[in-house]
Amino acid sequence: MKLKFKIQQFQTDAVNAVVDCFAGQPNEQSLFTLDMGQLNSGPQLSISYEVTGFRNRPIELTPGEVFDNIKKVQARGGLKISPKLEGKYNLTVEMETGTGKTYVYIKTMFELFKRYGWGKYIVVVPSIAIREGVKKAFEITEEHFMEQYGRKARYFIYNSRQLHKIDQFASDPGINVMIINSQAFNARGKDARRIYMELDEFQSRMPIDVIAQTNPILIIDEPQSVEGKKTVEALKLFKPLFTVRYSATHRREYNKVYRLDALDAYNKKLVKKINVKGIAVKGTTGTDGYLYLEGIDVSQKHYPIARLEFEKRTRSGIRRELRRVSANDNLYELSGYLEQYKGYVVSEINGAKNTIEFANGVTLSAGDVQGDINELTLRRIQIRETIKSHLEKERDLFYRGIKVLSLFFIDEVAKYRQYDENGNKLNGEYAQIFEEEYRLLVEDYLRNADEKDRYADYLRQIDVEKTHNGYFAIDKQGRMIDPKVKARETDSEDEDAYNLIMKDKERLLSFSEPTRFIFSHSALKEGWDNPNVFQICTLKHSDSTIKKRQEVGRGLRLCVNQDGERIDDSVPGIDVHDVNVLTVVASESYETFARELQKEIAETLSDRPRKADIQFFLDNLLTNEREEKVRIDERLARKLYQTFVKNNYIDEEDNLTEDYYQAAEKGEVVLPEELKDHKQAVIELVSTIYSETVARLVHNERNRNVELKLNDNFYKEEFQKLWKKINVKTAYTVKFDTKELVERCINALDTRLKIADISYQIKDGVLEAIDSKEQLEKGEGFIVKESQTGKVHGKVTSGVRYDLIGKLMDETGLTRKTIVKILTGIKQETFDLFKKNPEEFIIKAARIINEEKATTIIERITYDPTSETYDTDIFTENTLKGMLGDDALPVSKHVYDYVITDSNTERKFARELDASKEVCVYAKLPRGFFIPTPVGNYNPDWAIVFEENKVKHVYFIAETKGSMDSLELRKIEEAKIHCARKHFERISNNSVKYGVVQNYEKLLEIVS
Incomplete structure (x- = not known):
């Protein structure tokens, strides 16, 4: 298997947030003389020689210019504006675990080299585990970045015994990266001190001096675990050009330029959904x-x-x-x-x-x-529940080509692995319990398995002894040990396990590798993770040293299939959170675990608004897809707030309710008349609120006591006739006139493109009496007496050169020739808007062009049937579960005994379908059933057979939904509805009717 990478906008935004802080810096490299020390040519002769080295060119911007850039980046990202510049220079990037921060800072290196010629980097990590993970990230992304930038980075792990690599680091003109864990230069051991010593084998030079001459850029990975008092002082000796810190849990933030916190990551479906199986002990x-x-x-x-x-x-x-x-x-x-x-x-x-x-x-x-209840009883229950969740998830994902892994945290290696006096491996008590419970559960499944069940065949091929393994430190004899002891490399079987889990991620993700369950020490806080960890079980006493968020973070990354492709929103026919669900088996109740996890998340969201009150809505500027702006004044804020109260979107304390989240998910949020054209902007605004509703981020795994199974309705002649009419797959063809597209884009840009003036603020202050040196250093002595705001009109000067045509090509997919025709055709005053704000011009122009492109394509689309059809397996390939009384509704005319609904609207609609005498049979179509369109795949909701005068009439009903980054929600819905009509007309000769309805009454109007 080979992991594949794709360019994702949120990662690109994180890269640009750092790179743009130095906009205006010249793109040049800087040389220096690298002293190679004394070359001994004989017993009485030594020759001193020098070579040319390459270093990062000093920042030529003034501190004020850099600070202005930082504030622009912060304003662009909706972040709190820094009151002052913190050092020369320190930047903070906050990225939730599992969203690819290592990928981001590697790409940032390439982009900084491309823009400014900076090529020397030091990545500082807190542990050997993270160090190995970073090295692995460089290896697996090498080809990906080669395709983007046409070059490779030279990277190495610092080793005090391989000092020649430091000379290569200093003398190479390309991108050079040294990966070092903080203990390598910040410990008392002899090896750690060597970086500060004049060494004979390094020609009487100190390694730290050579490194410092390159003016490296410091990348600190997980600074909360790196930057102790001693480390902070030691890092100064590297003489960094500037420092960037990456983490999900910063202790201190220096000039934060990018934020992708837990709430953002969850709402954008960039990480797994978290389910919890709690175990509450009562009466012990x-x-x-x-x-x-x-x-x-x-x-x-x-x-x-x-x-x-x-x-x-x-x-x-x-x-x-x-x-x-x-x-x-x-x-x-x-x-x-x-x-x-x-x-x-x-x-x-x-x-x-x-x-x-x-x-x-x-x-x-x-x-x-x-x-x-003793502790071992509790651990047995946890292990059993983890295996059960694993097998259920594995059965669903096996046919999608996705391998499932489970991770156990333990606090003592001996509970998993022991050794006899001859060094032979023996099972600890947890390994023994695991094998006992695994055998029972697998045997139970195989007894009831169908002969054609390929997943059952897969289970039969795996020996229980080979399907679990441990990731721990290894001693000289190759034995697993607690992490207090330093690991040594050997040729033992245990080292093979270490290498498989730590270094060979691709093999671990392959079905050919039998390891599926991994036991690791609880000290594993950061470092190792794997995208296909779907279960995490903590077989240890609860303590405060390891946060729940750190444990959960080992399994948040979105999974990949056997082709190395990540299963995200770009994959057709799936909902990301239907597949990507992390189950945590906790040794405490669901309520306790969820509350503590939510509390830890809340602590990281201190700058987030918490309540949807009038003050939250006041003075926000909303922009719709037509670039029409509405500022929420006090009257409108009060009206919007009252609408939220009336529709139960907020509770008595102004906290968002589950009703709001369900309405937002479906795009059905009720708004005042003045804001109906700004629905998406309102939803995006409200998404910045952090809600204390536990169910939003953490779900109770035990609230799924209904499993959907096909019933006799599915096999009815009426439904099978319907299915044969709609299961045909189609392909679309688009023919359109480029000249017409160009004209439409020109007209749209001239009429709709608006670029806001850049505002400024002037403050007049006076220095009052100073009580202390600290007060002066903090800038607290100045008192503002007067302030004035205004706008910058005309051209904004910038040292950055923009490839306007290239950027618009990337964003729209149109040819250079077509983009040139559009830009040369717009009015001069429209083109002059580029000078006001180049970045905003590119973003908004690309969106308008994409909208016109979509409209043009949709009007010229035709569908043709292919030889392929959807198999009925799509109704059974995923195990659908729900909670009775919550999202599972018992019904009698559906093809399952229950309907799993996503909202109150769907529940009401299903009830009315089920009660209607006119309805013969119906189905809520599985997500695997979709219609391809130029603006994304479309999954209709309902397939219904109506009965009228004993003659069966088939209709197709869909509640439109869906979104794409480059288009507004409403535009997408209109395009997909149009495509769906074309699709069903073509495959059914109009015997299948398609309509969009809000309720059952509207459906009956269409039917009659």
């Missing part, structure tokens, strides 16, 4: 019988059933058994008359609440465990 005194409620199964074919584990008397003694129980079952009898279960008669199993109640008053919720 041992006075009650042992009970563990694994979950509740709900089906329309039988009453709710509880999956309950309890102790049972057998011939060989008392053992614990997991079985399904129903109302009126007596645990005293089922247990073989064990005294501790007297009175435990099941009185109620509640599927809506996920609870079981006994006649003696004891009530358990799913995930509760009570009675005689």
Whole structure:
């Protein structure tokens, strides 16, 4: 397997945020004389020689100019404007774990070299694990960046015994990167001190002096773990040109220029959704019988059933058994008359609440465990639940070509791996429990597997002993040890495991590699992660040294398939958060884990607004797709706030509710009349609010007690006829006149392109009395007496040269010739807007051109059937689950027993479909069913068969949705609706009707 990379806008924005801070810097390299020391030519002769070295050219901008650039970048990104310049120079980039910060800072190096000729970089990391991960990132992105920039970076890990690489670093004119962990120059050991020593093997020079002469740019990865007091002082000796810090959890922020926090990453679906399986321990005194409620199964074919584990008397003694129980079952009898279960008669199993109640008053919720509980019992439950989640996820993703990994955190290596006196490997107690539980669960699945089940064949080929492995430090004998001891390389099997998990990410992601479950020490905070970790289980005592967010971060990255392609929004026919779900198996209740995780996330969002009150809306400037602007004054802010109250979008304390999030997801937010044309702008504005609603970022995995299975409706003649009419795949063809497109773009740019004037503020201050030196250093002595704002009219001078044509080509996909015709055709006053603000001109012009391009293409589109069809497997290839009473609605005319709905509108629509005498059968179509369009794939919602006078009429109903970065939501919907009509007209000869409806009443109007 070879991991593939794609250019993503949020990563490009993060790169530009750093690069643009030095706009105006000349693009030139700087030379210096590199002293190579004494060359010994004989017993009495030594020759001193020198060579030319390359260093980063000093920053020629004034501090004021750099600070102005920083403030422009911050304003562009909606960040808090820094009150002062913090050092020469320090920049902060905040990126949520799993969004590719290593990729971003590598690309930033290439872009800085391209723009300014800066080619010397030092990446400082806090640990060997992260160091190895960074090196791996350089290796796997090498070809990707070669395609973009036409060059490769020379990178190496600093080793005090390989000092010749420092000379290569200094003398090479290209991009050179030294990767170093802070312990390599900031520890008491002999090797760490060598960087500051004059060494014979380095021609009597000090390595730190040679490095410092290159004026390197420092990249600090995870500064909160790197920058102790001693390290901060040691880093000054590198004499950096400037420093950029990258992390999701900064302790201190210096001139933050980019933010992609947990809320942004989740809302933009750049990381996995987090589900939690909590295990709450109740009544550990041992006075009650042992009970563990694994979950509740709900089906329309039988009453709710509880999956309950309890102790049972057998011939060989008392053992614990997991079985399904129903109302009126007596645990005293089922247990073989064990005294501790007297009175435990099941009185109620509640599927809506996920609870079981006994006649003696004891009530358990799913995930509760009570009675005689020791730590090993709790760990066994966790391991079992992790394996169960793994197998469920793996069964779904196997057919998509996605390998599933699970990660266990433990606090002592001996619990996983032990060694006998001859050095032979032995299972620790956790490894032993894992193998026992894995065998039971896999055997249970294989007993019920279909003969054609290829996933079952995959499971049969994997030995339980080979499917789990450990990632720990390794001693001289190649044995796994706790991380307090330094690892040494050996040829042992354990080292092979270390290399597989740490270095050979591609092989670990392949189905041919049997390792699927990984045990690691809890000290693994940052460094190793893998995109296909779908389960994380913490088999350790809760403590404050390892944050929940750090543990969860090991599995947030979006997964990849066997072709190395990342499964994100660009992949047709899927919802990112349907596939990318991380399940955390916690040794505490869901509520406790979710609250703590949410609290940790909240601590990082201190600069986020929290409430949707009148003050939040006031004075915001909204712009729609036609570049029409509306400023929210006090009257409109109050009206918008009242609309949010009326529609239950906020609670009594002005916090956003789940109703708002569901409406926003569907693009159905109700707004005052004055803002209806600015719906998307309002949704984007509100997305900046951080809500304390736990369900937004963390979901309860146990709230999924309904599993969808096809019923007899699916096999009805009426539905099968419908399916044969609509399962044909099509391809579209577009023919349009380039001349017409050019004319439309020229007219649109001349009429719609608006570039705001750059504003400035003048403050008049006076220096008052100073009480202390610290007050003077902080700039607190100046008191503002008067301020004035204004606008910059006309040309804005800049040292940056823009390839306007090239940029518009990249953004629109049109040829250079076509872009030139558009730009030469617009009015001079339109083109002069480029001088006011080049960046804004490029962004807005590209969006207008794309809109006209889309409209032109849609008007000329035709669809033709292909020889391919959708198979009925798309209804069964994903295991759909929901929660009764929440998103799972029991129905009778659907092809499943339940409908999983995304909003109140969908729930109401499904209820009315199910109650209608005119409806014979219907289906909410799976996401794998889609229509290709030039503006993205389109997944219709509902397929319905109506019955009229005993004659079956088929209609197709869709609630439009979808979005793309380059187009506004409404434009996309219109384009996709148009394409869907063309598609269904072509494949069905108008026997399938297609319409867009808001409710069932509107649907009946179309039908009749």
